[in-house]
Amino acid sequence: MSNWVPRRNERGMTIIELMISMVAMLLVVGAALMFIISQVRVNAATFERSAVQRGGRIALAIMGREIGRAGLGLPHYLAFQELKAAGDRCAQAPQLSVASLDYLREWRLVSATGDTTGGTLTLESASPEPTGVATDVDILAGQWLYLYQSTAYDSATPASGAHGHGMVHVGGKRTAGDTDVDIGSTTYGLKKLDLSSTTIVPTSPSRKTAVLLAQVSTFGVDCTDDPTKPYLFWATRGVGEERLPLAAVVDTSVLANDAPLVRALANERVGLRFRFLVDRDQNGEPDDLDGSGALDDDDWVPNASLAGNFPADLELVTAVEVQLRLRSERPDPRTGRYQVQDFLERMQTANIRTPLSHKYLFVDNTGL
DSSP: OOOOOOOOOOOOOOHHHHHHHHHHHHHHHHHHHHHHHHHHHHHHHHHHHHHHHHHHHHHHHHHHHHHHHHHHHSSGGGGGEEEEESSOOTTTTTTTEEEEEEEEEEEEEEEEOOOSSSSEEEEEOSSSTTTTTOOOOOTTTOOOEEEEEEEEEHHHHHHHTTTGOOOEESSBEEEEETTEEEEEEEEETTOOOOTTSTTTTTTTOOOOEEEEEEEEEEEEEOOOOTTTTTEEEETTTTTSSSSEEEEOBBOOSBBOOOOOOOOOOOOOSSSEEEEEETTTEEEEEETTTTTTTOGGGGGGGHHHHHHHHTTTTTTGGEEEEEEEEEOSSSSSSSSOOEEEEEEEEEEEEETTTTTTTOOOOOOOOOGG
């Protein structure tokens, strides 16, 4: 019996078959890689767009809170510290400083030495009022203090610092428990408080001078570190203090025609813009500047125009419009262009009492 077994065909792939297989494999791998690269680019663009939108929303929320508080507990002429048409470190954008009062604690002033350039405040006690409720805290260098003496207020001379109304800038840290406060400056906007004035310190037992913390916030654009990546900042102690980044990157290019949210002047940069409603006739209502019979977009005063009439108009603001334009940090990998997003918010300044019939009333927190 034969054990013969048919021999199998052991011939391999030909070169042509191998090349066809390799080409097919390369096509499949290439298609997969192209899909992955496309998805990475889409995800990167989506992340950049989300970061811009998130940064803009957060920035406007903080600005809305601080601007909305402007003038709380203060005379209307102290609600805004300053408005610059061009910022100090980035001349392509304006800069706005607003102030409000902190009612949580109140000290009593027993004496003051100095003049219009600075000096020292001596507190009656290191323990603030209301007694048993308020706790003493450090007063940091760079913070602002509001001084008020319970005497008559003459609206004709607010800038002189008469009658104990005014802001002072702390020069050195006052540690909790100390009764002396070093004052580095008494200049607030265009106003100066004279620490040598007899109106600062009580002249009779029936009068008192209250000292309270003031929150002064400055918003603007800083491009010192990297001119190609200017950022929106928030200085929580006012002009010249440490700047916290709120959003990056601010688009400081000249206004394009494709910005429907924005009404801008010729060749104006749109990274950050402020516009204002004002009550110049002080009747308690924003002015109809264009005479149309109704408030409209033409009644909003641009920051450049208002800065030119500072502080007169700024003391009579009833609402602030903030326009912000942000761009992505990196170009869209699909198009090579930056993604740009416009933000627009209008904020009422209800704490600024503009009517002539409304006199300033200081609320003593010891009675709260």
